[in-house]
Amino acid sequence: xxxxxxxxxxxxxxxxxxGHAHSGGAEEAVRVGAITGPEDLARFLRGxxxxxxxxxxxxxxxxxxxxxxxxxxxxxxxDAEADARISSPAQRDASRTQGRLLVRTTRRxxxxxxxxxxxxxxxxxxxxxxxxxxxxxxAGCEPRQxxxxxxxxxxxAPATAAVRLLGLDPVLVHRLLADLAPALNDAAxxxxxIQADDWSSLPAHAAPALDLLAEQHLRTEVRLFVS
Amino acid sequence: MExxxxxxxxxxxxxxxxxxxxxxTAAGPLGGxxxxxxxxxxxxTTLAVHSVASTLAxxxxxxxxVTARVGARAALRYSPEPIVLAAGCDLRVAxxxxxxPGATVFWREELVFGRxxxxxxxxxxxxxxxxxxxPLLRQELLVGDPAVDDSPAVYGSARCVGSTLLTGDLPRxxxxxxxxxxLPLAGPxxxxxxxxxxxxxxxxxxxxxERLADKSLP
Numbered sequence: 001x002x003x004x005x006x007x008x009x010x011x012x013x014x015x016x017x018x019g020h021a022h023s024g025g026a027e028e029a030v031r032v033g034a035i036t037g038p039e040d041l042a043r044f045l046r047g048x049x050x051x052x053x054x055x056x057x058x059x060x061x062x063x064x065x066x067x068x069x070x071x072x073x074x075x076x077x078x079d080a081e082a083d084a085r086i087s088s089p090a091q092r093d094a095s096r097t098q099g100r101l102l103v104r105t106t107r108r109x110x111x112x113x114x115x116x117x118x119x120x121x122x123x124x125x126x127x128x129x130x131x132x133x134x135x136x137x138x139a140g141c142e143p144r145q146x147x148x149x150x151x152x153x154x155x156x157a158p159a160t161a162a163v164r165l166l167g168l169d170p171v172l173v174h175r176l177l178a179d180l181a182p183a184l185n186d187a188a189x190x191x192x193x194i195q196a197d198d199w200s201s202l203p204a205h206a207a208p209a210l211d212l213l214a215e216q217h218l219r220t221e222v223r224l225f226v227s
Numbered sequence: 228m229e230x231x232x233x234x235x236x237x238x239x240x241x242x243x244x245x246x247x248x249x250x251x252t253a254a255g256p257l258g259g260x261x262x263x264x265x266x267x268x269x270x271x272t273t274l275a276v277h278s279v280a281s282t283l284a285x286x287x288x289x290x291x292x293v294t295a296r297v298g299a300r301a302a303l304r305y306s307p308e309p310i311v312l313a314a315g316c317d318l319r320v321a322x323x324x325x326x327x328p329g330a331t332v333f334w335r336e337e338l339v340f341g342r343x344x345x346x347x348x349x350x351x352x353x354x355x356x357x358x359x360x361x362p363l364l365r366q367e368l369l370v371g372d373p374a375v376d377d378s379p380a381v382y383g384s385a386r387c388v389g390s391t392l393l394t395g396d397l398p399r400x401x402x403x404x405x406x407x408x409x410l411p412l413a414g415p416x417x418x419x420x421x422x423x424x425x426x427x428x429x430x431x432x433x434x435x436x437e438r439l440a441d442k443s444l445p
Contacts, residue, residue: 034379043377045380047375050374050378051375051380051381080362080413083413084364084412084413087412087420200355204355206366206368207375208381209380209382212403215401216403
């Protein structure tokens with residue numbers, strides 16, 4: 001259907017859903033000196049994609065599949081699977097804030113039962129990948145497209161943030177993103193291979209450094225990004 | 228203690244009332260090995276599982292599977308010494324922890340990326356903790372994988388990673404120090420998560436967090 005177009009809209013940082021306010025840990029990593037230039041940033045993005053990126057891609061794919069035949073109890077269960085995969089309270093808050101804004105925005109763009117039932121099931125804001133998958137379903141995407149959009153935004157947000165925070169050459173940073181294309185495809189593919197009714201086996205890759213950075217970020221007084 | 232059964236290379240020794248030590252009576256795990264440990268803690272009972280020494284994962288594909296069930300009002304403390312990933316190892320760890328409501332657990336795991344001065348072997352671990360049929364914590368760790376090695380997002384420059392899951396009647400407070408965070412989970416539990424350059428520092432950081440997560444700890 002119109003899945004490709006919808007996927008581009010969902011992955012676009014210009015989607016008015018507040019995604020630009022999040023750096024995915026990059027701001028704190030810059031502040032503590034863990035990212036100082038393009039080499040550190042490349043390693044940061046690669047590691048983020050292999051952990052948080054893979055997990056969000058799988059949750060988004062599962063949510064997209066669920067969106068085709070939504071039920072409130074099932075949304076709550078999938079949201080609980082996301083909760084169990086995010087040990088940092090700061091990251092859970094950031095994820096729910098982004099999810100809430102995404103649902104609010106996309107319900108106006110793609111009115112649908114999928115998004116209405118998710119908003120009713122998790123009124124305080126579903127986790128971001130769950131919201132993204134539901135929006136993707138509402139927009140006519142396949143689970144693989146939802147996974148791609150989720151994996152893509154998991155690295156573009158910190159990359160853009162790093163350009164702004166360190167004054168890096170934006171062309172060079174886009175080259176780093178382009179280099180991640182095979183890993184990104186693999187992440188989306190992996191997310192769909194595991195598709196099953198049993199969400200317990202979905203990927204759960206942890207990134208202990210991202211957890212520490214997220215908690216530290218909340219304690220930092222001057223911040224440009226929410227997370 | 229109702230049942231205590233083991234076969235070499237993993238031997239269980241009762242070392243006190245409700246206390247068991249794991250003793251490795253052979254080197255390993257080595258390629259081809261599959262170690263399995265099953266722990267059942269009956270309601271209203273207490274068990275502590277320790278090990279006498281760290282585990283050295285040796286070259287080749289090996290597996291370690293731990294299944295633990297903790298009954299209502301029962302308490303389990305699982306705190307073996309670290310697993311050291313020797314160069315060339317490919318260790319798969321699967322831990323499944325099933326808790327009844329009100330069960331108290333202290334579950335510590337530590338991974339060391341190679342012996343002193345050695346490149347790390349590979350490890351893929353998966354930890355699933357379920358409380359009353361609701362997932363509390365699902366966490367996979369990849370070590371020795373080019374995608375995560377040296378990434379400031381995953382382990383940074385650390386050479387060891389560790390965590391302790393605590394459940395029970397705990398304060399829902401966050402704490403943070405250099406390389407260690409006390410993280411109240413969405414469900415009824417707290418994760419202490421730490422990164423460090425060496426095992427001594429890792430243990431010090433975890434113990435700092437454990438005492439803040441559970442103020443009744445000594």
